[in-house]
Amino acid sequence: MDIIRYADLKAAPWANGGGVTRQLAAGLGTAVTLGSGAKGDAWDWRISIAEVAKAGPFSPLPGIDRVLTIIDGDLVALTVDGVEHALEKYRTFKFSGDSDTSASLPTGALMDLNVMTRRGAFKGYATILELSKKRPHPVFAGQFAVLLQGQATAAPAADAAADDGGSEPGAPVTLGRYDAVVGSEAAPEISGRGFLAVLSIDPAGD
Incomplete structure (x- = not known):
């Protein structure tokens, strides 16, 4: 039985200074990496937890489908291709990494759980x-x-x-x-x- 300990994961700071991400697992083809991988590793799917400290735009991820869930904090206002979605804690939300996406934090900093999959290769739920x-x-x-x-x-x-x-x-x-x-x-x-x-x-x- 494999368990990934959150305390052992490495925090990767975002380039824009808005937060950090910890990777729980990732896969490329049939190969699977449990825990933090090397920065820049290629993947077909990825599961991570992010600490979001500042509002701002999401980095574009062409060809990637995303599922985002707030796991600590009250609310995020996610704007996807001009449409705003108010996401409360534990509500899952699917969207495309191709979309023009940004987030505002009306109730302050939060944490989110992310599932990302390469379209045509994997599906995430x-x-x-x-x-x-x-x-x-x-x-x-x-x-x-x-x-x-x-x-x-x-x-x-x-x-x-x-x-x-x-x-x-x-x-x-x-x-x-x-x-x-x-x-x-x-x-x-x-x-x-x-x-x-x-x-x-x-x-x-x-």
């Missing part, structure tokens, strides 16, 4: 859900689950231990805020109280 202690949430292959708020643990699924010849799953691992659990065929399970972002990266042909 984001869902925000509430965790339960009684009904663990599985994380399947091609998914990443990010703890946004609350307390939670991750553990290998019970049937994974049986498949490996064991009798019990491994001990649960405590997650910190913004830690990410990497999905797999064994489908590790997350339980607790709080909110979870489940991000899916699917090949475009699926």
Whole structure:
């Protein structure tokens, strides 16, 4: 079971001084990088968390589809091709990296979770859900689950231990805020109280 610890990620400052970005994972073809990659690495999909300190325009990303979710802070006013969208916390929003996009921060600095996919190669999805202690949430292959708020643990699924010849799953691992659990065929399970972002990266042909 792979866990990406937010505290271990490197902060990459923006060229315009408006914030920093931490990469959780990225992929190029079938190759996957967990955690921070080298600056300037090529990718077909990328998951990151940004700290946004100043209002301003977004850098253009031709050929990239984006899903943005505010995860800390109250509100962002996102203007996409002249149309303003007021995005509250935990509301996912899809838009094109080709669009002329800018953001204003009416309630101050914030953090956002970003899923970016190269059009024609991959598709990205984001869902925000509430965790339960009684009904663990599985994380399947091609998914990443990010703890946004609350307390939670991750553990290998019970049937994974049986498949490996064991009798019990491994001990649960405590997650910190913004830690990410990497999905797999064994489908590790997350339980607790709080909110979870489940991000899916699917090949475009699926």
